[in-house]
Amino acid sequence: MDFGKDLVAASATPLVLAILVEGDSYGYAIIKRVTELSGGHLQWTDGMLYPVLHRLERQGLVSARWRDSDNGRRRKYYRITKEGREELAAQRQQWQAVNDTLRGIWMEACAV
Amino acid sequence: MTTSSDQPLEEQIAQWRAYLHRRKGIHGRDVEELEGHLRDQLTALTDAGLTSDEAFLVAVKRLGSLDALSREFAREHSERLWKQLVMTPDADAIPTTSRAEIIVVMTLAIAAAVAVKVPELFGLTLSPREEVPPFYFRNATLFVFPLLAIYFVWKRGLDVAKAVWLALPFVAGAVFANAYPWQNGGVDNAPNGSDTQVLTILHLPIALWLAVGFAYVRGRWFEDGGRMNFVRFSGELAIYYVLIALGGGVFTGFTVMMFSAIDMNPEWFVGPWLIPCGAAGAVLIGSWLVEAKQSVIENMAPVLTKLFTPLFTILLLAFLATMVWTGNPINVKREVLIGFDLLLAVVVGLVLYAASSRDPQAPPDFFDGLQLLLVTSALVVDGVALWAIAARITEFGFTPNRVAALGENIILLVNLAVTAWFYANFIRQRGPFAALERWQISYLPVYAIWAALVVIVFPPLFGYR
Numbered sequence: 275m276d277f278g279k280d281l282v283a284a285s286a287t288p289l290v291l292a293i294l295v296e297g298d299s300y301g302y303a304i305i306k307r308v309t310e311l312s313g314g315h316l317q318w319t320d321g322m323l324y325p326v327l328h329r330l331e332r333q334g335l336v337s338a339r340w341r342d343s344d345n346g347r348r349r350k351y352y353r354i355t356k357e358g359r360e361e362l363a364a365q366r367q368q369w370q371a372v373n374d375t376l377r378g379i380w381m382e383a384c385a386v
Numbered sequence: 387m388t389t390s391s392d393q394p395l396e397e398q399i400a401q402w403r404a405y406l407h408r409r410k411g412i413h414g415r416d417v418e419e420l421e422g423h424l425r426d427q428l429t430a431l432t433d434a435g436l437t438s439d440e441a442f443l444v445a446v447k448r449l450g451s452l453d454a455l456s457r458e459f460a461r462e463h464s465e466r467l468w469k470q471l472v473m474t475p476d477a478d479a480i481p482t483t484s485r486a487e488i489i490v491v492m493t494l495a496i497a498a499a500v501a502v503k504v505p506e507l508f509g510l511t512l513s514p515r516e517e518v519p520p521f522y523f524r525n526a527t528l529f530v531f532p533l534l535a536i537y538f539v540w541k542r543g544l545d546v547a548k549a550v551w552l553a554l555p556f557v558a559g560a561v562f563a564n565a566y567p568w569q570n571g572g573v574d575n576a577p578n579g580s581d582t583q584v585l586t587i588l589h590l591p592i593a594l595w596l597a598v599g600f601a602y603v604r605g606r607w608f609e610d611g612g613r614m615n616f617v618r619f620s621g622e623l624a625i626y627y628v629l630i631a632l633g634g635g636v637f638t639g640f641t642v643m644m645f646s647a648i649d650m651n652p653e654w655f656v657g658p659w660l661i662p663c664g665a666a667g668a669v670l671i672g673s674w675l676v677e678a679k680q681s682v683i684e685n686m687a688p689v690l691t692k693l694f695t696p697l698f699t700i701l702l703l704a705f706l707a708t709m710v711w712t713g714n715p716i717n718v719k720r721e722v723l724i725g726f727d728l729l730l731a732v733v734v735g736l737v738l739y740a741a742s743s744r745d746p747q748a749p750p751d752f753f754d755g756l757q758l759l760l761v762t763s764a765l766v767v768d769g770v771a772l773w774a775i776a777a778r779i780t781e782f783g784f785t786p787n788r789v790a791a792l793g794e795n796i797i798l799l800v801n802l803a804v805t806a807w808f809y810a811n812f813i814r815q816r817g818p819f820a821a822l823e824r825w826q827i828s829y830l831p832v833y834a835i836w837a838a839l840v841v842i843v844f845p846p847l848f849g850y851r
Contacts, residue, residue: 301419302426319450320427324419325458332462347426350419 277316286318286326287335288369291362294336294354300343301327301350327352335361395438399424402446409452411460424449487674490540494533495670499663501529514657520583522662524563527591530669531598532556537670538601541677548605555597559590559841566845581786582845589790589837595620596834613827618742619676621687621735626672634664688743692753695736695760702763709770716774723791726771730798733764737805738826746820750813758809761802768799786848790840797836801829 293299293307304327305320330336335358343349354362399421406417424445431441449455506512510519535556539549568583602619603612638656645652708714716722740757772795779788804825811817 300422302423305423319448319454320423321420321449321455322458324416324423325462328416328459328462347422348418349422350415 282316282318285316286323287330288362288365289316290323290326290330291335291354291358291365294352295359295362298351298353300352304352330358334358392438395428395442398442405452409456409459411456411458411463413463416459420449487541487678491537491670491674494537495667498530498533498666498670501533502662502666503659512658512662514653520568520587521564523587524583524590525560526587527594528556528560528563530666531591531594534669534673535598535601537673538598538604542601542604544601544604549601552597552601552605555594559594559597562586562841563590566850568845568850580845581851582848583850585786585790585844586841589840592837593834593841596831599830613830614742614823617738617827617830618685618687619673621739621742622676622685623669623672625686625690626675627668630668630672631665634661634668685743687739691736691739691743695740695753695756698733698736699756699760699763702760702767706763706766716771722771723775723788723795726768727791727794727798730764730768730795730802733760734798734801734805737761737802741819741823741826744819744823746818746823748819750815750819754809754813754819758806758813761806761809765799765802765806768795768802772799786844786851790844793836793840797832801826801832 289308289311290304293304293311296307299307301320301323305318305323308316308318327336327338331338331352334355336352336354338350338352340348341351402424403417403421406412406420407414412420427445427448428438428441431444432438436444505521505525510521512518512522532553535552538544539552544552563586566582566586568580599613599616600607602616603609606612638660641652641656641660709716737757737760740753775792805822808817808822808825812819812822
């Protein structure tokens with residue numbers, strides 16, 4: 275399934291924030307998790323995640339720290355902040371509303 | 387299976403990394419982050435059974451095209467496209483300057499500021515009500531240049547034996563600036579003031595700047611690129627210094643305005659303290675900024691050169707055309723010779739800074755032709771001026787000022803004549819550009835040597851007039 279660019283861009287923020295709620299993570303693991311969660315439907319160009327993460331960092335929704343991982347490689351770990359959680363809650367409501375609306379109209383279409 | 391011991395793969399990664407580093411919006415830390423991602427991906431792919439070559443192709447492809455990637459990065463970090471001027475201890479920035487260096491520079495800047503005030507202990511006071519004693523003018527650069535040399539000795543890790551040799555020119559400078567028995571009137575009131583003293587004031591900095599240059603190139607004057615880097619450094623420092631001075635002027639203005647507003651007169655502070663100490667310290671700070679930023683900021687001197695070379699060419703051609711058209715001879719007055727000296731100095735500066743930013747391998751282009759035109763027209767203009775002066779030199783007699791100005795004119799004229807020859811060769815593709823660059827940098831000591839001659843020989847030669 276091919277997603278439109280705008281939809282991918284719009285869903286990136288809540289998706290990344292939601293994954294970070296599960297625990298601190300780094301770029302590669304986040305991408306893997308996205309693929310896993312979407313059952314492979316949602317394929318991002320890997321590199322594009324990083325500008326998104328940096329934007330979230332600038333907006334204060336996530337904080338970042340360089341840490342050594344178990345295999346000795348240095349990784350930049352991202353952690354969701356309090357503002358990030360609030361933003362996620364807000365976005366969740368919005369997505370819910372969009373979802374409900376679409377579902378409503380599609381159910382009606384089915385019923386006709 | 388590990389990927390880290392895989393030699394060809396490491397080379398591929400290194401190449402990819404270097405390629406990424408050249409992208410404007412992507413900084414060192416981002417590259418590191420992306421490389422970590424690439425390596426994780428590689429490990430996963432090779433574990434899944436791909437060869438390292440295949441894995442590399444897939445992993446790079448998945449990261450996305452570099453163009454799109456750097457565009458995204460640039461959009462997110464638009465501030466990076468503007469190179470940052472002040473170094474903040476930002477964790478994300480590549481370290482360009484160390485804490486130790488900041489401490490050394492600050493200490494030296496304060497030392498320079500203090501050095502300016504030391505002579506007051508010996509009764510040579512700076513006061514807003516009196517004229518500045520000529521002592522300060524003669525020694526102006528001696529307060530600062532030795533400290534600047536110390537900075538470079540420290541920064542370049544020069545060994546002490548060589549550093550001691552470097553002290554020699556400064557000691558000599560101090561001796562020749564102060565030992566001669568000039569009649570000490572003020573500098574400005576010509577009847578009492580002496581011409582050769584003014585000459586010393588003007589020429590000593592030029593001679594000592596070469597000594598600073600020796601420290602800059604780690605005492606290895608003839609080694610690759612060092613001298614040209616010193617030329618670049620000098621130009622950038624001049625620009626930084628002017629900028630700092632402008633800021634200092636605003637600061638001084640506010641100091642005066644605010645304290646005057648509460649009926650306090652800050653004159654005693656501004657004249658004797660703020661301006662001289664600030665002027666001395668700013669040289670060190672400016673040098674440090676140039677050093678710290680040399681790889682980050684676009685050099686300004688070559689930009690100004692590109693801007694003013696056409697303008698000066700037009701000026702010289704218009705001058706020549708007007709002179710031919712009207713037949714007006716050059717009216718030889720006292721300042722004319724010095725004026726034409728300055729003109730030649732500007733032209734040499736334009737040539738020098740154009741050469742400093744030019745890729746020596748590039749083929750001749752339009753700008754090189756323009757440079758040749760500039761140099762030739764300057765030669766013709768100066769030739770005419772010299773002719774006019776020479777025709778009446780007997781009438782003038784030989785005063786120290788005229789001999790000094792004439793010597794400088796000849797030195798610059800020789801430089802430009804040879805430069806024109808090299809440029810012509812280069813444009814006709816008979817010789818490399820590097821030859822011209824080599825000529826310019828090997829000529830540098832000539833200016834300093836002439837300046838030293840003026841400082842050392844002229845006062846006794848002309849009886850301390």
